[in-house]
Amino acid sequence: MKKLKNIIIKTPLLGSFVLLAYRTKIILPDLFNEVKNFTGWLFKSKETTNYTYDLSSLNKLCLACFVSEITGRTVEEIQNYFHEVENDTELRNHIKNVTLRNERSFVADAEVEYSRRIGWYAFARVLKPKVVVETGVEKGLGACILTSALLKNSEEGFKGFYYGTDINPQAGYLLSGKYAETGKILYGDSIESLNKLDLSIDLFINDSDHSAGYEANEYEAIENKLSPGAVLLGDNSHLTDKLYLFARKTKRRFLFFKEEPVKHWYPGAGIGAAFRPN
Numbered sequence: 001m002k003k004l005k006n007i008i009i010k011t012p013l014l015g016s017f018v019l020l021a022y023r024t025k026i027i028l029p030d031l032f033n034e035v036k037n038f039t040g041w042l043f044k045s046k047e048t049t050n051y052t053y054d055l056s057s058l059n060k061l062c063l064a065c066f067v068s069e070i071t072g073r074t075v076e077e078i079q080n081y082f083h084e085v086e087n088d089t090e091l092r093n094h095i096k097n098v099t100l101r102n103e104r105s106f107v108a109d110a111e112v113e114y115s116r117r118i119g120w121y122a123f124a125r126v127l128k129p130k131v132v133v134e135t136g137v138e139k140g141l142g143a144c145i146l147t148s149a150l151l152k153n154s155e156e157g158f159k160g161f162y163y164g165t166d167i168n169p170q171a172g173y174l175l176s177g178k179y180a181e182t183g184k185i186l187y188g189d190s191i192e193s194l195n196k197l198d199l200s201i202d203l204f205i206n207d208s209d210h211s212a213g214y215e216a217n218e219y220e221a222i223e224n225k226l227s228p229g230a231v232l233l234g235d236n237s238h239l240t241d242k243l244y245l246f247a248r249k250t251k252r253r254f255l256f257f258k259e260e261p262v263k264h265w266y267p268g269a270g271i272g273a274a275f276r277p278n
């Protein structure tokens with residue numbers, strides 16, 4: 001380091017090149033990993049949007065702590081729910097088989113990891129919601145994960161139903177078979193569907209139009225339809241403060257979990273949560 005300092009002082013031009021080379025060496029391992037992630041994704045995946053990936057184990061621990069803090073359950077209980085959904089082979093086979101048969105399989109991966117949705121699953125398992133609403137269904141990965149939680153709740157004597165909203169009439173093809181028995185998709189503009197929904201919502205997940213204004217309008221549309229202990233999860237909270245502002249306005253607390261994907265170039269989204277502590 002002393003040698004580098006001397007070069008920079010004595011020969012500023014050469015010094016700045018040496019410093020540049022030294023600093024480039026520092027970022028090389030991270031740069032190499034990023035290139036590996038990009039090329040791996042380009043050749044292994046077919047996805048063009050709504051990417052799927054796994055989270056690092058440390059990140060999953062943080063997610064378990066996040067859900068635990070909000071629900072008042074132990075971290076171990078939440079981790080058990082993560083294992084439950086990740087090791088559900090029937091769910092994995094369903095996603096794989098339906099994807100392979102679907103005409104959009106040329107832009108969808110049949111074997112996927114669930115990323116932050118394992119957090120959604122744990123919320124649905126702990127809260128035992130009677131009504132779950134997810135806005136923005138896309139293929140229906142979140143829909144299958146949430147309905148699989150509702151099916152498990154039902155086995156334990158807690159019945160619940162899932163409503164997904166999507167403007168795309170082709171959305172939600174994964175929600176079929178036994179998963180469709182406990183959920184349905186409301187096609188059309190999400191705000192219009194929410195306005196028509198005459199139900200008390202226990203778990204709400206915002207994931208449709210990701211503009212800040214639309215997100216805020218969704219929270220406004222359901223403000224008077226939330227049950228007293230309702231939890232709202234925002235899929236846009238890494239980009240906007242709309243769920244935080246809604247939480248403040250409705251005297252709820254707000255927390256945010258940030259994803260850390262493994263072996264993927266996408267920097268990750270997150271889960272914003274608005275809730276009232278027990």
Ligand SMILES: C[S@@+](CC[C@H](N)C(=O)[O-])C[C@H]1O[C@@H](n2cnc3c(N)ncnc32)[C@H](O)[C@@H]1O
Binds near residue numbers: 117134135168207210
């Ligand atoms: C990010 S994807 C949803 C991903 C899904 N929640 C999951 O877990 O994989 C967003 C979806 O929102 C839908 N969408 C966009 N604008 C909408 C609107 N105004 N009303 C309803 N759905 C909308 C899109 O068609 C798309 O399928």
